[in-house]
Amino acid sequence: MKKMTYAEAIRDGIRQEMKRDSAVYLCGEDVGKFGGCFGVTAGLVDEFPGRVLDTPITETAIIGSAVGAAAVGLRPVAEIMFVDFTGVCMDELFNQAVKMRYMFGGKAKVPLVLKTICGGGVAAAAQHSQCMEAWFTHIPGLKTVMPATPADAKGLMAAAIRDDNPVIYIEHKQLLGLGGDVPEGEYLVPLGKADIKRPGTDVTIVAWSWMVHRALAAAEALAKDGISAEVIDPRTLVPLDKDAILASLAKTHKLVIVHEAVRTSGFGGEIAAVAAEEGFDLLDAPIKRVTAPDTPVPFSPVLEKAFLPDEGKIIQAVKELF
Amino acid sequence: MKKMTYAEAIRDGIRQEMKRDSAVYLCGEDVGKFGGCFGVTAGLVDEFPGRVLDTPITETAIIGSAVGAAAVGLRPVAEIMFVDFTGVCMDELFNQAVKMRYMFGGKAKVPLVLKTICGGGVAAAAQHSQCMEAWFTHIPGLKTVMPATPADAKGLMAAAIRDDNPVIYIEHKQLLGLGGDVPEGEYLVPLGKADIKRPGTDVTIVAWSWMVHRALAAAEALAKDGISAEVIDPRTLVPLDKDAILASLAKTHKLVIVHEAVRTSGFGGEIAAVAAEEGFDLLDAPIKRVTAPDTPVPFSPVLEKAFLPDEGKIIQAVKELF
Amino acid sequence: MQLAKENLLAFYQTMVTIRTFENKAAELFAAGKLPGFVHLYIGEEAVATGVCANLTAKDYITSTHRGHGHLIAKGGKVDLMMAELYGKATGYCKGKGGSMHIADVDLGILGANGIVGAGQPIAVGAAFACKYQQNGAIAVCFFGDGASNRGTFHEAMNLASIWKLPVVFVCENNMYGISNCQRDHMNICDISDRAAAYGVPGVTVDGNDVVAVFEAAAEGVKRARQGDGPSLIECKTWRWRGHFEGDPATYKNPEEQKTWLQKDPIPRLAQKIIELGHAGEADLANIADAVKAQVAAAVAFAESSPDPVPADVLTDVYAGQ
Amino acid sequence: MQLAKENLLAFYQTMVTIRTFENKAAELFAAGKLPGFVHLYIGEEAVATGVCANLTAKDYITSTHRGHGHLIAKGGKVDLMMAELYGKATGYCKGKGGSMHIADVDLGILGANGIVGAGQPIAVGAAFACKYQQNGAIAVCFFGDGASNRGTFHEAMNLASIWKLPVVFVCENNMYGISNCQRDHMNICDISDRAAAYGVPGVTVDGNDVVAVFEAAAEGVKRARQGDGPSLIECKTWRWRGHFEGDPATYKNPEEQKTWLQKDPIPRLAQKIIELGHAGEADLANIADAVKAQVAAAVAFAESSPDPVPADVLTDVYAGQ
Numbered sequence A, B: 001m002k003k004m005t006y007a008e009a010i011r012d013g014i015r016q017e018m019k020r021d022s023a024v025y026l027c028g029e030d031v032g033k034f035g036g037c038f039g040v041t042a043g044l045v046d047e048f049p050g051r052v053l054d055t056p057i058t059e060t061a062i063i064g065s066a067v068g069a070a071a072v073g074l075r076p077v078a079e080i081m082f083v084d085f086t087g088v089c090m091d092e093l094f095n096q097a098v099k100m101r102y103m104f105g106g107k108a109k110v111p112l113v114l115k116t117i118c119g120g121g122v123a124a125a126a127q128h129s130q131c132m133e134a135w136f137t138h139i140p141g142l143k144t145v146m147p148a149t150p151a152d153a154k155g156l157m158a159a160a161i162r163d164d165n166p167v168i169y170i171e172h173k174q175l176l177g178l179g180g181d182v183p184e185g186e187y188l189v190p191l192g193k194a195d196i197k198r199p200g201t202d203v204t205i206v207a208w209s210w211m212v213h214r215a216l217a218a219a220e221a222l223a224k225d226g227i228s229a230e231v232i233d234p235r236t237l238v239p240l241d242k243d244a245i246l247a248s249l250a251k252t253h254k255l256v257i258v259h260e261a262v263r264t265s266g267f268g269g270e271i272a273a274v275a276a277e278e279g280f281d282l283l284d285a286p287i288k289r290v291t292a293p294d295t296p297v298p299f300s301p302v303l304e305k306a307f308l309p310d311e312g313k314i315i316q317a318v319k320e321l322f
Numbered sequence C, D: 001m002q003l004a005k006e007n008l009l010a011f012y013q014t015m016v017t018i019r020t021f022e023n024k025a026a027e028l029f030a031a032g033k034l035p036g037f038v039h040l041y042i043g044e045e046a047v048a049t050g051v052c053a054n055l056t057a058k059d060y061i062t063s064t065h066r067g068h069g070h071l072i073a074k075g076g077k078v079d080l081m082m083a084e085l086y087g088k089a090t091g092y093c094k095g096k097g098g099s100m101h102i103a104d105v106d107l108g109i110l111g112a113n114g115i116v117g118a119g120q121p122i123a124v125g126a127a128f129a130c131k132y133q134q135n136g137a138i139a140v141c142f143f144g145d146g147a148s149n150r151g152t153f154h155e156a157m158n159l160a161s162i163w164k165l166p167v168v169f170v171c172e173n174n175m176y177g178i179s180n181c182q183r184d185h186m187n188i189c190d191i192s193d194r195a196a197a198y199g200v201p202g203v204t205v206d207g208n209d210v211v212a213v214f215e216a217a218a219e220g221v222k223r224a225r226q227g228d229g230p231s232l233i234e235c236k237t238w239r240w241r242g243h244f245e246g247d248p249a250t251y252k253n254p255e256e257q258k259t260w261l262q263k264d265p266i267p268r269l270a271q272k273i274i275e276l277g278h279a280g281e282a283d284l285a286n287i288a289d290a291v292k293a294q295v296a297a298a299v300a301f302a303e304s305s306p307d308p309v310p311a312d313v314l315t316d317v318y319a320g321q
């Protein structure tokens, strides 16, 4: 174990796989000498000569070229600086990368990691603060990874790179500086396995990325009020570890879903649907979603605070169930 | 009332608004002399000289320019030939068109209709057959319209054009030739108002677009087995007429949601979540979703039939509730 | 450059194969045997043929919605192609792709593509992999005049240029993007002029002259293999048919259509072969007959092949599923 | 063209306003008073100033993430801008937009934009509306060297060309896209050369010479107003600061930075004004003092303004809400 930040852990995951496999390369805007807009890839350009490539402002070609390279044997880690910019390369992701295998009758594989960052809380406003994971989970053929801790960040990055399918790996701005223990040496976290970040018996809170920490804070406070909340972090939304959620519901019979993305058609809807379909008899209260409202992300910190879900809003939602 | 096809009714809705307001224009690939890939806009180029514009293959500029034109006073109806191509202009739609008003503090309006077509059943394969409405419903600021009948097609098109917000209007390939009675003269269907396409008492089936007709066929068959199904067509997914769905559940206590889009994170999840949050006490059985599986759309008609939801699959799902 | 007899006869064989395959597909579509959209390459055979004659199976191509010609010229098997057009389990994509998505990655064919312009950055990526792996292979990107207006063209050309990648961009200017003719969709005559915007050499050739295409492509391929970076070749040609089968193409000028039919690349090549004394009419007729038989066998193969089974819909979504 | 005294003094006033506003923003950011990202226009003032001097309030501009200069040159009010930078309810966007989204549609300012290249097709659409409504107005699109690599550039230029729209594309080539310098992100020297790919005239000017910029823009604006279609003007300039405040910009060559600082457009204009006898040093100092007071007042306005209230988060999503 080694103490490192989430940002360092991401880098460590990339480093681990670049060392292991020369087919892995990293490309994107300012990922090289600049070290990435948030410093996540700092130094890799020197460590791996010729394998860390700065691109022009050309998201379409970044992902399009990564598809081509992946289809013929490389393993690109292609960065889109903010998840908000994926609208520019959506066709390359959802019509090319993820469909090639199926359209070609299983005769291709596209081991491509789209690395990007999401989330609010830094007054970056409507085009630099979004959480768009629901879109990605609606794309068959893609896997969606959203780590919440340094250890998960490393292990899931390594697993994403090693996966033979397109994976979108979404970091969170608020977590970059978060410290934690990270296993040294080769470390992988399997895609599709949830993590119970806090066990509990009275209510199940499902949250991911930054919201895991908000949920943990809420659970801490709720414990003082005698409510024992179990916090489940799916870590990957696709594949989704339904079993972990249903097993928790069998214990708690109550479900609160927390996400930073806007409410309507957020991934919370999918989880609610799974619970109402496959866990209906386990539930003894309405399902609750704690989410951002259906608005763009506002700039002013006052407004953004009102926009973002937080422990207060989670606690309130949980208490409405008791 | 006049008998016309769904395609003719769409055209009639556009015509009505173009006659009424000279700020309305139509642009897109092959919408002019070719009359649109499916003939929907045939003849309009002659009827409205200078107001129906063929564009190059340039989806980004089609929607981007429509945003600019709308922001300064025009009312573009901008066609994207297949909804599958919206990945190419997603940024223009979700970061520009729909966010301008909010980002500018309410000091702009963007009355833009993105007209497009979705759906399978014509062996058009993975990149020309998709149903992507869930993405659009996850974009605050946008309205999502999916008519199922000729009358709705006309009235909703007119309402979409008259709306001061960006609206995506999604036709369905399977419905173009469907005939029906359509009001002559000015006709508008309000956005946000569901239509009970068939009343019933035992189970609520929510379906839209082509699936309304599959649900109606299933309801017909279920009636013979003594099950009375209510078929609700929301017609617009955003705004969603929650009240209509909850009122139906108050009667039937059972919910089956049908959509052609792939299952995970489809709009069915949102409806299920609304029901499990706001109508939990009304439900006496698990919610069911009848959807396409989580795969790209296959080409072969044999496979596509297996892929698409149909009355058989709906009937089976309903019966599992009794 | 004086091409050898074998080269010219090989061109002839390929071009006739494409033409025969496409005519058969038109006939089968009209007879209701082929589901979905079918876009034919008739009249444009010299482009794919002349370009791909410079490639080996290790090189890559990206194709378009109008892909049959590229696939055949790159070595694609007509029986597996035809079975795919029928949506059969024996087709190239097990019936999952259809005409617009046929691929043979082992032959370096990275797929037809239903999204106009999508192949451009994909070819750049394949070329990047060739350079990264230093394997001597290159990539060729086929795309249309219409596709040259998409942002993908711009971004792909620019990236290929600054990374000096071994890729040849081949623009098949058949003068139309569906109903939109070139003069309505761009304000320049020669699409090759767009190369200068990226510091890339561009050239325009007669796309109905297979030898001219071959030679221009040879130059581009040489540049690529030598590590001199990308190039753009515009081949002027003409789409004989409607955009897709079923399109009567009333927007085309009948005079223009007539003029272009007279520039049919196949008789032009035949005449050259005969003039050079490489073969007689009978020899060429023999080639055509053999091709006809091959295509007929492909149809028989397709028709006698099984459909996929419904459960197949769920497979091939994820690798390692 | 010999510009009148009033013109040159107006240029000076505008450029000094931009410089003063930006220096103040840098100071406020460093002091932790401005939330979010702040991208400054220092060193590039001559571009926005020279271009916008050709426009009226009826004309439209699209701006970028580095938008303060464009907004001020187009008539934006520094107090409403500053309040927006602070996120206050009195700001241009009621605190909802921030630096990257300031707009004043009534003044024809269609917004700064956080998406690089997004303004290009939006400007084309505004120009289309001008032509459609025959109102004599035009649109100007500001964008960077980096943005000229995006597909939006290609599509916007092509559409503007074939529709012959009244739009002037102004490329602010400050030699960098974040850390990526021009020679690394494209293989050509003059971005104006890209215009030829669309049959559009292109010209390169010294972007630190406000008179040169004004004259080139006058030509483009005249073309647009006369119905002769779009043009592209490349203005070579230099970004003095880091990409955003907080970026130490260690990737820049200090020598180059020094050279460019010496080309500061403001003293260059001042010298010309003085040489022409239009004003003395004291007059110019008076202008600068007045601007300073104006910017100080803007800061006072912003600081004394109320924050938005939390409930405001829900308004302004839909028109007619």
Ligand SMILES: Cc1ncc(C[n+]2csc(CCOP(=O)(O)OP(=O)(O)O)c2C)c(N)n1
Binding pocket: B029, B057, B059, B081, B085, B088, C064, C065, C066, C114, C115, C116, C117, C143, C144, C145, C146, C147, C148, C174, C176, C177, C178, C239, C243
């Ligand atoms: C992004 C995108 N836009 C539009 C279409 C619809 N479409 C299919 S083929 C085509 C015309 C293509 O023209 P060109 O590139 O010249 O190729 P050609 O058909 O002439 O071979 C269009 C518009 C598409 N498939 N993808």
Ligand SMILES: Cc1ncc(C[n+]2csc(CCOP(=O)(O)OP(=O)(O)O)c2C)c(N)n1
Binding pocket: A029, A057, A059, A081, A085, A088, D065, D066, D114, D115, D116, D117, D143, D144, D145, D146, D147, D148, D174, D176, D177, D178, D239, D243
């Ligand atoms: C589509 C998109 N890609 C990337 C970014 C991140 N980004 C913001 S500004 C910038 C550089 C822009 O360079 P240039 O166009 O030259 O403008 P400059 O900053 O030099 O004024 C980048 C890459 C973005 N905002 N949008």
Ligand SMILES: [Mg+2]
Binding pocket: C144, C145, C146, C172, C173, C174, C175, C176, C177, C178
């Ligand atoms: Mg063409």
Ligand SMILES: [Mg+2]
Binding pocket: D144, D145, D146, D172, D173, D174, D175, D176, D177, D178
């Ligand atoms: Mg720049």
